[in-house]
Amino acid sequence: MTTPQALRLLEHRPVGRDAFHLKLQRPDWTWKAGQLVSLGGKQPNDQRDYTIASGENDETLDVIYRLIPHGILTPYLREKKAGDTLDVLGPYGRFTLRDPSRNILFCATGTGIAPCRAFLRSTPGLSLTLFHGVRYPEDLYFQDEFQSVDYHPFCSREPYDGVTRRLTEALRTCILPEDPDVYLCGANEMIYEAEEILAGRGISAKRIFKEPYYYRAWD
Numbered sequence: 001m002t003t004p005q006a007l008r009l010l011e012h013r014p015v016g017r018d019a020f021h022l023k024l025q026r027p028d029w030t031w032k033a034g035q036l037v038s039l040g041g042k043q044p045n046d047q048r049d050y051t052i053a054s055g056e057n058d059e060t061l062d063v064i065y066r067l068i069p070h071g072i073l074t075p076y077l078r079e080k081k082a083g084d085t086l087d088v089l090g091p092y093g094r095f096t097l098r099d100p101s102r103n104i105l106f107c108a109t110g111t112g113i114a115p116c117r118a119f120l121r122s123t124p125g126l127s128l129t130l131f132h133g134v135r136y137p138e139d140l141y142f143q144d145e146f147q148s149v150d151y152h153p154f155c156s157r158e159p160y161d162g163v164t165r166r167l168t169e170a171l172r173t174c175i176l177p178e179d180p181d182v183y184l185c186g187a188n189e190m191i192y193e194a195e196e197i198l199a200g201r202g203i204s205a206k207r208i209f210k211e212p213y214y215y216r217a218w219d
C-alpha cells in the first residue's frame with residue numbers, strides 16, 4: 001500500500017534501558033514474519049523503518065525501538081501514548097523466513113531481535129539457535145519468549161551470568177547447528193564481522209540472510 005494508515009497505539013512500555021515496545025492496532029493488511037513498516041513523524045522526511053515484532057496472526061502490530069536521543073523519529077515516538085495514532089506504511093521487505101524446516105541460527109544485536117520474535121510467534125517449533133547481543137543484561141528483552149529455543153544471550157558492557165562477551169566472539173568458537181540457514185539482524189558491524197567468521201567456518205554466503213538497521217559503532 002502507498003498511503004499510510006493511522007493506527008491506534010494500544011500500549012507503549014519500556015523493555016530495556018533505552019528500548020520500548022509499541023503495540024498498535026492491527027492494520028487491515030497482512031504481513032509475513034520478518035517484514036517491516038515505515039512509521040511516520042512530524043515531517044514527511046521523518047519516516048523510518050521498523051521490523052514488525054509480532055507474529056503474522058497476532059492481534060496487534062508490534063514494534064520494538066531503541067530511543068536515539070539525538071535522532072529524528074524516535075524522540076517523537078517516545079512521546080506517543082496509548083490512544084494516540086501513528087502513521088504506518090507497509091508491509092515491506094524480504095528478510096522473511098526462507099525454509100522453516102531447516103536448522104536456523106539467528107544472530108541479533110539489540111532491537112534486531114524483532115524479526116526473530118516474529119518468526120517464532122508465526123511458526124512455533126522452529127529448530128532455532130538464537131544469539132542475542134546487547135550491552136547490558138536489562139536489554140535482553142523478551143527472554144521469557146525464547147525458552148523453547150537454544151537461546152544464548154551476550155552482554156558487552158556488564159556481565160551476564162558472570163561473563164562479559166560480544167556475540168561475535170562466541171560465534172568464532174561455538175558449536176554451530178548442522179548446515180544452518182543464518183539470519184543476521186541489527187548493527188551493520190556485527191553483520192560484517194559475523195559474515196567473515198561464518199565464511200571462515202564453512203557456511204556458504206548463499207545460506208546467510210541479512211537485515212542491517214544502522215551504520216555506526218554497535219556497542
Ligand SMILES: Cc1cc2nc3c(=O)[nH]c(=O)nc-3n(C[C@H](O)[C@H](O)[C@H](O)COP(=O)(O)OP(=O)(O)OC[C@H]3O[C@@H](n4cnc5c(N)ncnc54)[C@H](O)[C@@H]3O)c2cc1C
Pocket residue numbers: 036048049050051052064065066068070071072073074075110111112114211212213214215216
Ligand atoms: C530495514 C530496517 C529495519 C529497522 N528496524 C528497526 C527496529 O525494528 N527497531 C529499531 O530500533 N530500529 C530499526 N531500524 C532503525 C530505524 O529505522 C531508525 O534508523 C532508528 O530508529 C533511528 O531513528 P531516528 O530518526 O531516531 O534517528 P536518526 O536521526 O535516523 O539517526 C541518528 C543516528 O543514530 C544512528 N542509529 C540509528 N539506529 C541506531 C541504533 N539502534 N543504535 C545506535 N545508533 C543508531 C544512525 O545511524 C544515525 O547516526 C531499522 C532500519 C532498517 C533500515
